[in-house]
Amino acid sequence: MLRLESLTKRYRTGDLALSAVSLEIPAGQVVGLIGPSGAGKSTLIRCVNRLVEPTSGRIWLGDLEVTRLGRGGLRRARRRMGMIFQEYALVERLTVMENLLSGRLGYVSFWRSLARRFPPDDIRNAFRLLDRVGLMEHADKRADALSGGQRQRVGIARALAQDPDILLVDEPTASLDPKTSRQIMRLLREVCAEQGLAAIVNIHDVVLAQQFMIRIVGLRAGVVVYDGPPDGLTPEVLTEIYGEEDWTGTGEQTDVDRSAPPGLPDTDELVGAL
């Protein structure tokens, strides 16, 4: 599905954020990307849809070489990659529905989007997604009137509205409380399972990553230092990724949630906690 071939990014300031990262993610796989601050996690995600231009290396999305695309081709490729942000990055002054429909911008003409006249199928699908994330009654609220957890749901729905093949998720829970974080992670994993989406999820919380991810990639100073299952994150491995620290109680976290099959959304719980 997604293949990175010795992806390297050096910023104009001289920082080497990624150094020859190679990674392959099959369709439907949800990968947690962990690493200390400044390791290059955000850079990696942004290189994939070229919000940041890679310095060298190649990116393949299926058979499409993303790194060789021109402007129009890149726009079409971006439609297949849904992005979810730490600070939600909703357009604050637009309504929830407008934010959701903005996921369709790559598919509709400028004039249509200017008049907010989206095709009926897009609108129906947007309402379906809104229902899926449990925000049906908030459709016409402005995005800045929502709580953090609600905003992130809109962010997820917007990414899904693109009808993507892969989700690029940058610290989806860093601004949320522990309970809401878990709900968001569960939601993410469920929608990925439902639609067979692959995902790269940047995450700081190792326990959360272990609990919800199938595969973990550890990045340190722009280099992949771990790639394997969540149980492989022993104190030694964590030290390798993050540096010396007391890891008691982090590494051997047993996984409860991962074995449970992704069921129907627990909407009551989702809505109740907001």
Added chain:
Amino acid sequence: MRVGDVNGEPSIVEDASRFAAVIYPSHWRRPPLIADVRLRWAISLGVVLYLVVGIGAVEVNWGRLSEGWERGLRFLGGFAQPDFVSRWDDIREGLLESLTMTLTATVVGVMISIPVGIGAARNIATSPVYLACRALIALSRSLQEIIVAILFVAMVGFGPLAGFLTLAFATIGFLAKLLAEDIEDIDAAQVEAIRATGAGWWQVLDYGIRSQVTPRLIGLSLYRLDINFRESAVIGIVGAGGVGATLNTALDRYEYDSAAAILILIIAIVLVTEYVSGWVRARVQ
């Protein structure tokens, strides 16, 4: 001074006892802007000296002053008894002309300012467009309204057309600059999110940027509307039509009571626009 530093790793818990032995200063002042004391004094002294010399250099004609004092008092006296009646037709015509001039100039000015402002925003425009738009803004801002008015009066003759052109031109410099700065200050994350959906340039502009700057653009346009009205009174004096021309005539004839009436009406209209624009701005936020 990093007391608790061990091998560059500040440790917090273990070395807490070390801090007990250190005596910390209890006196602290913000470092001055200019470090050198002598330079500081020299600059202060220089400023005072310049002020004294500068004031001394102004020539005052006391005879003219006492004569003018009387005239000034009479002018102020006009405010006590403003005369709205005897020149009412002229005043009404002048005010209507000014209002028309102001409104049309603001609308046209805003319409031109929007593309110019977008082009002058560093974060979205390409550099030739940026330079061209900034140049236009700089030109508009560097020429004072009166000078522009004189120019347009020379070009299109006396009357409100010259005033309209002047105000529209001045509006571009003001509004396009502030709009461009607003666009440069927007939250980049929202724009990036829209770009990441595969949206085109115009769609990014519409969804990511327009939504962020519209409230302020409306506020600024209303603000410019009342600036333009005040300016219309001034540029009328150099022949660009409007109530300024009426005011000028009244002053030339020493009809201070009529002049006072005109000024009072200008103040009233500015006040009304001020309240209205405040109300609208609170609404659109």
